[in-house]
Amino acid sequence: ALALGFDAVATGHYAQLRTGADGLIEMHRAVDHGKDQSYVLGCSTRTSCGTRCSRWATPTAGRPPGGGGPRPAGRDKPDSHDICFRRGRRQRGLAAREARRRAPNHGGDIVDATTGETVGSHTGPTASPSASAAGSGSASGADGKPRFVLDIEPVSGTVTVGPRERLAVDHVAGTRPRWCGTVPERVDGTVQLRAHGREHRAVVTVEGDRVAIELLDPAEGIAPGQAAVIYDGTRVVGSATIAATRPVGVGR
Secondary structure: OOOOOOOOOOOOOOOEEEEOOOOOEEEEOOOOHHHOOOOOOOOOOHHHHOOOOOOEOOOOOOOOOOOOOOOEOOOOOOOOOOOOOOOOHHHHHHHHHHHHHHOOOOOEEEEEOOOOOEEEEEOOOOOOHHHHHHHOOOOEOOOOOEOEEEEEOOOOOOEEEEOHHHHEEEEEEEEEEEEOOOOOOEEEEEEEOOOOOOEEEEEEEEEOOEEEEEEEEEEEOOOOOOEEEEEEOOEEEEEEEEEEEEEOOOOO
C-alpha cells in the first residue's frame, strides 16, 4: 500500500491502539480477548500503527449546511480505494505455478522418524502424504500409534512422519522481524503462533534480524513460514517469520 502511494490502510481487524508513556502509538490486544485479531496485525510497525484513518465527524462539527446528518471529515480528499484479493481460476493457476516452482512435482519416500524406516511413498504435492501412508498400510507405526507429518523435504520430496508427541516444539527460530516500537533485546512475555491459537509463555531474544523464541509452554504442529507474534502483556511487541523449529527433548 505504501509503495502505491496510499496514506493508510483501513482494516476491520479487532485490536486497540493506545498512546504509550513515550507519547507514541502502541498496539494492544482487544478488550474482548475472544474477538482479538491483533495476531493478524502483528506485522505492523509503529509508523503504520500511528497512521490514523479519517474519522466520521460529530453531528455538530461535520453537519453539512441545512442538516442531513454527519459527513466524513475527509470528504474533500481524493477517493479511497478498495484493495481486493479475489479467488478464481487465474489466481489458482498462479498458486499452482508457484507451488511447482518451490517444490518438485514428483513423489518421494515416507520415512518414520522413530525407526528411520521407509514406510510408504507419495506421488507429489497434489497428493496427501497421510493418505498415501494410509494407503500403503503405514497410517500407524510398529508401536500402534497414529503417524503425523513432521517435515517435508522439498528437494528430495521425502516426507517424515512420527507419533503425535514428536509434533511438540519448544524452540522457534524466527527471521525478518518487524517491531511495533523500539527493538527489544529480550522479552519475557508470550507468543501466538496461529491466528486462532492460544498464547504460549516464552522468552524471546533478539540478535539483529534473528529472533530466538524459547517456549515455556510447548506448541504442536508449528511450521516454517507461519508468523510468530510477540506480546508483552497485552501490547504487541512485534512479529517474525518462523524459519525453523526444534522438537521437545532435542538438543540445540
